[in-house]
């Protein structure tokens with residue numbers, strides 16, 4: 001098997017050109033063909049070529065590409081859950097996923113429990129006769145806590161639950177949950193897979209067997225992606241490994257620099273040896289600990305002026321791009337949660353989430369330092 005850098009660059013599919021031609025057609029001749037090609041059937045050439053590459057990178061067998069990460073999540077959850085069922089999710093997951101569950105699932109009579117991210121005892125205690133799915137995310141957003149994927153997968157297998165993990169923060173370069181026993185891996189491709197803050201898409205990677213179950217729901221819910229975006233994704237994926245390696249290496253250096261800065265109260269990064277789950281992170285993440293980290297200023301009232309003093313780092317939502325971006329979760333990604341929910345999760349108003357880019361490390365740290373010392 002080739003290494004990740006090589007897998008990113010080369011496709012399984014063979015064409016005369018090095019790149020896949022863009023097939024914009026939505027209609028295809030069907031006589032004599034054993035498959036109806038159609039974008040919403042998830043089987044056009046430009047869709048398949050990126051799914052193949054993501055399957056290789058995630059060590060899965062089959063998958064889908066969707067028009068958003070949320071479409072991937074919705075399709076996966078509504079494949080395996082019906083009225084009367086129950087799902088267990090970890091607490092620290094993407095705010096949009098929390099909203100999907102809390103706002104939409106009651107309409108379908110689907111019950112849910114959110115549990116602490118690393119409490120396996122709690123996970124077993126929460127399993128009921130009608131529990132069908134366990135859903136988690138690691139590293140978590142925005143506090144970078146780590147879920148032991150092998151442990152969760154083992155509990156899910158024991159109770160015959162479908163295990164689903166949102167692998168967006170780690171990317172397939174750093175973490176491969178299927179190899180650790182997970183059934184379904186989801187990505188918001190809008191983040192690292194796209195990597196340039198100019199594409200919105202989602203991916204789902206799984207086994208052949210589960211793909212057959214997901215396929216009818218994927219067609220029915222209709223979250224498929226257009227060929228022009230597929231072409232840009234094919235281009236983005238070629239540099240995925242090299243980008244993530246650089247982002248991870250930069251993030252580690254930023255984490256160490258911030259930790260040593262007297263104006264910083266706390267740094268959350270799984271690569272730091274004093275991170276509470278560093279050992280688990282080191283066991284399941286390879287070649288780095290990802291490009292995401294969070295930190296708190298010692299003086300909370302300085303948070304907004306600190307953001308305003310940054311000159312290179314861009315205060316922006318979203319993450320995973322080549323540019324270093326920063327956001328204050330309490331007023332942005334997690335503004336939808338109530339102050340009480342945020343407090344329960346440990347998301348203070350002074351918490352800042354940094355998505356480290358591929359710029360020169362001295363320029364990133366230099367910008368943080370000048371904004372911190374004023």
Ligand SMILES: *Cc1c(COP(=O)(O)O)cnc(C)c1O
Pocket residue numbers: 068069070071094096137141166168169188189190191200201202
């Ligand atoms: C952004 C994000 C999502 C949602 O993806 P969209 O592409 O915006 O629909 C899901 N999970 C995580 C971890 C994310 O960061």
